[in-house]
Amino acid sequence: MTDVVARITAEVIRPGDLDDVVLSPANGALVGFQGIVRDHDGGRGVSLLEYQAHPDAEQFLLECCRAVSDSTGLPVAAIHRVGSLAVGDLALLAVVAAPHRAEAFAACAALVERIKADVPIWKRQHFADGISEWVGL
Incomplete structure (x- = not known):
């Protein structure tokens, strides 16, 4: 198994x-x-997003990274931010390295899809009109 890194953080991701x-x-x-x-969703202006994570979300994120690494043999890493994020802030960073680009692209796409499907992180959108709503609940 290749080493993987997975973190949930309230710190700025670069x-x-x-x-x-x-x-x-x-x-x-x-x-x-x-x-x-981004500054919009469904034709409405978005002012900020608020992410909340299950207490075990980092373990789920690690399992996603390990699964992709195990299936590809490639090093992978991911960080997901929680808390209030402004337009332009980085919420998720996922990276994969490989000898060649095709396998790196495929593994990164698989990693992001798995994270979105399996990691218990919830998003609340705050719209420019003052209304907010939870996404995916």
Whole structure:
């Protein structure tokens, strides 16, 4: 099994925060996904997002990373932010390194889909008109 890193944090996430975790001289491709808070959803203006995580969410995130790493043999890492995030903030960072780009792209896509499906993190959208709603509940 390849080493993996998975964290849930209230701290700011920056692009590149996980690059050193997955890069090695054997890998010529680094693929990352950055989930960024956008200013709209469904035709409505969004002012901020609020993420809340189950107490065991980090373990679920780790299991997602391990599953993708085990199935691909590639190093993977992910960080998901919780708390109040403004438009433009980074909510999810997922990275994969591989010898070649095709396998890195495929593994990163699989990782993000698995995280979205399996990690118990809930999102509350606050709209510009003052109304808020939970997404996916």
